[in-house]
Amino acid sequence: MKTNFKKLACITLLLAALPLVGFSQIINKKVSFAPGKSSTVIKGLLVGDQTIDYSFVAKKGQKLKLSMKADINAASFNVLPPGSDNVAIFIGENEGDTCELTLPNDGKYKIRVFQMRSTARKGTKVNYSIDMSITGSSSSSGDAKVSGTNYNATGELRSAKGSTPSTAKYGVIRQGNGRAEVHIKRKSAADRVFVFANGEWSCKSGGCDITYAKIGFDEWEVICNGNEKYYINDAIIYGG
Incomplete structure (x- = not known):
């Protein structure tokens, strides 16, 4: 069987040009509030390319406030609306470590926490905390x-x-x-x-x-x- 080396070389170059896709599993956790409280502190550890989703339920019109601190400047977070797996309504890499949102819909939201790619691929460990509060109620x-x-x-x-x-x-x-x-x-x-x-x-x-x-x-x-x-x-x- 003859091998078409030109064709093989083209395929190899094409694959090399494709962006790397992360295959790390998303870790799912739930946000819990103490009885009668509307605020909490989320604490965690990111290792390498881990991604952690913190889910919570809220109503349209409520105010969400988040503020992240990390021991090195390598962690960030996004906020995903109900029904979304990728599209965010807040992107920390663009908008910073503090988030204030009026929530657009009733349902389950996710706070997606991850490392910047430059440190994630080195397997860096990052401790972080997020101050979180949900206030107000929809009156409809x-x-x-x-x-x-x-x-x-x-x-x-x-x-x-x-x-x-x-x-x-x-x-x-x-x-x-x-x-x-x-x-x-x-x-x-x-x-x-x-x-x-x-x-x-x-x-x-x-x-x-x-x-x-x-x-x-x-x-x-x-x-x-x-x-x-x-x-x-x-x-x-x-x-x-």
């Missing part, structure tokens, strides 16, 4: 109380008992900073009360062993005692 008609109730919204959601599909009535109390209580109305039984906070579900009512999973872009499956299933979408939690 979607967050008004349903007349005669304590709920911000009511309606029906999908449910199931084992493999038998059904529906269930709900009422939701939105408490700000992405926290919500979802009250499920059950026939001839006490309400189920599920609490969503910091990206996690818990059960406020008794006699409920809960598991949950995100099963779509905007829907959660919450399972109580193994066979009692409820499907709660993000619009119930955040409004809109």
Whole structure:
């Protein structure tokens, strides 16, 4: 078999000209606030080309403030809006170590922390901290109380008992900073009360062993005692 060396040389030069792509895995973490607090300090360590995403939920119109400090001038951060994996609404390399934003949408945001390429490729270790606060709350008609109730919204959601599909009535109390209580109305039984906070579900009512999973872009499956299933979408939690 003859080898076309000219063709091989051209391919080699073309590959050499392509930009290097980082294959490091993104490390995902959640931002947690102490009860009753709207600020926190994120601390971490970057090693080489690591990228760390800190996720948090917030509402449209809230004010986000971030301020980063690092032991060497090599770390930066971006802010990504809900649903984005790459497009940022704040780019630290261009705009500096301090960020003040009015958030444009309800949903889950990400603070993406990384090293500058010049130090990342050397495997440099960088300690950093980010002062973070979220203040204010959106006041829209979607967050008004349903007349005669304590709920911000009511309606029906999908449910199931084992493999038998059904529906269930709900009422939701939105408490700000992405926290919500979802009250499920059950026939001839006490309400189920599920609490969503910091990206996690818990059960406020008794006699409920809960598991949950995100099963779509905007829907959660919450399972109580193994066979009692409820499907709660993000619009119930955040409004809109």
